[in-house]
Amino acid sequence: MSSSSIAEKNLARLAKTSLAQDFVTRHNGEWNHTDWLEFCAFLEESGYTPIDLDRVGLLLEQKKSEFFEHR
Secondary structure (H helix, E strand, C coil), rough: HHHHHHHHHHHHHCCCCCCCHHHHCCCCCCCCCHHHHHHHHHHHHCCCCCCCCHHHHHHHHHHHHHHHHHH
């Protein structure tokens, strides 16, 4: 299995969890670079790598948008 297909599977696995939403909620919809790096490290520690971090960022932005829509 190629690393890109593993990365796709890891992204799909992440998207099925509440981890991204929990991150956004915990940071009240706003985070800095250090928070982002800590989230990336958490993903690695939790077995979600390899993963496309650009797409993880897009997932967080989507969850951020939903967070502010429902406030």
